[in-house]
Amino acid sequence: MEQALHVITLGVADLERSRDFYVRGLGWTPTLDLAGVVFLQVNHGLLMAIFPLADLGADAGHPASPGTPFSLGQNVSSEQAVTAVIESARAAGATVLKEPQRADWGGFHGYFADPDGHRWDIVFNPSVSIGADGTVRFSAPSGA
Amino acid sequence: MEQALHVITLGVADLERSRDFYVRGLGWTPTLDLAGVVFLQVNHGLLMAIFPLADLGADAGHPASPGTPFSLGQNVSSEQAVTAVIESARAAGATVLKEPQRADWGGFHGYFADPDGHRWDIVFNPSVSIGADGTVRFSAPSGA
Numbered sequence: 001m002e003q004a005l006h007v008i009t010l011g012v013a014d015l016e017r018s019r020d021f022y023v024r025g026l027g028w029t030p031t032l033d034l035a036g037v038v039f040l041q042v043n044h045g046l047l048m049a050i051f052p053l054a055d056l057g058a059d060a061g062h063p064a065s066p067g068t069p070f071s072l073g074q075n076v077s078s079e080q081a082v083t084a085v086i087e088s089a090r091a092a093g094a095t096v097l098k099e100p101q102r103a104d105w106g107g108f109h110g111y112f113a114d115p116d117g118h119r120w121d122i123v124f125n126p127s128v129s130i131g132a133d134g135t136v137r138f139s140a141p142s143g144a
Numbered sequence: 145m146e147q148a149l150h151v152i153t154l155g156v157a158d159l160e161r162s163r164d165f166y167v168r169g170l171g172w173t174p175t176l177d178l179a180g181v182v183f184l185q186v187n188h189g190l191l192m193a194i195f196p197l198a199d200l201g202a203d204a205g206h207p208a209s210p211g212t213p214f215s216l217g218q219n220v221s222s223e224q225a226v227t228a229v230i231e232s233a234r235a236a237g238a239t240v241l242k243e244p245q246r247a248d249w250g251g252f253h254g255y256f257a258d259p260d261g262h263r264w265d266i267v268f269n270p271s272v273s274i275g276a277d278g279t280v281r282f283s284a285p286s287g288a
Contacts, residue, residue, distance in 0.1 A: 001170050001171075001229045001236075003170075003173065003185070003186060004218050005152065005187055005190060005192060005216055005217070005218060006217050006218055007215075007218075007219070007267075008214060008215075009215045009216075009217060009265070010214050011214060026145045026147070027145075028147040029147065031282065032282045039282070042147060042148055042149035043148060043150065043189060043190050044188030044190075044277075044278030045187060045188060045274040045278045045280060046149060046187050047217075047280055048149060049217075053213060056213075057212075059255075060241050060255045060263055061242040062212075062241050064212040065212055067209055067210055067212065067213050068155075068207075068208040068213075069154065069155040069208055069209065069210050069211050070152060070200075070262070071151075071152075071200060071203075071204065072149055072152060072153075073149070073152070073193075074145070074148050074149060074150055075151070085145045085146075088145045089145055092145075097204050097205055098204055098205040098206075111203075111205065116213065118213070118214070121153070121203070121204070123151075130189040134187075134189045135185070136175055136183075136185050136190075136191055137175075138175065138183070
């Protein structure tokens with residue numbers, strides 16, 4: 001199996017509410033906006049889909065249920081940018097779970113939850129860089 | 145907030161079991177393999193992290209609990225490739241949730257669950273293409 005991820009699908013309780021949050025609230029542009037599913041491009045060749053939770057369960061042939069066993073991360077370029085993103089999400093109706101603050105691993109971050117509780121971790125991590133070819137590199141952890 | 149996703153973090157019950165599955169079972173290469181978290185690059189500038197579920201909850205300041213409200217998708221180039229990936233995942237110890245089969249939207253796919261139940265949807269979708277600049281395009285749905 002190739003080491004590759006192309007779509008992250010979020011199961012949502014109310015597709016219209018989620019469309020409101022991502023498209024109208026955050027101002028994101030759908031790649032494909034259908035009655036039953038919305039696809040938004042969120043990186044090079046990467047889609048995020050929002051799809052009713054019951055349909056996601058039916059698609060897999062096994063029910064899907066709410067929960068929080070994952071997070072979605074967005075890297076930004078400064079501590080100020082973390083705060084700005086958290087404020088923009090709050091303005092769009094998100095619940096802020098963790099106000100922007102220093103992290104014990106040396107960076108700065110905050111968390112918000114979308115209308116279904118899906119968690120976004122907004123991060124300034126000075127040890128991460130992405131090369132022109134898309135390769136992600138970690139420099140030595142601070143203190144190492 | 146920028147329309148961007150850089151990290152998908154999976155909360156896992158047993159980090160060693162998950163490392164065994166992804167690194168030894170599927171043969172994936174970590175970008176950063178630490179005692180408490182493993183990062184694997186899964187697309188252009190995109191990381192997948194495996195991180196103990198309790199630590200994920202602590203990081204957000206709110207407990208995280210198991211559930212299945214999302215799926216991870218990998219697009220492959222043919223029906224045969226879907227079957228090959230599902231078989232490779234089965235061989236690595238995954239539970240196959242949906243055997244490879246035709247989908248009502250015109251493609252072909254199958255699902256497996258990793259050791260924590262995180263679901264991978266392996267998809268041949270002839271209507272999706274990715275440009276050299278990474279832009280994802282959908283052609284008209286079949287029948288439209």
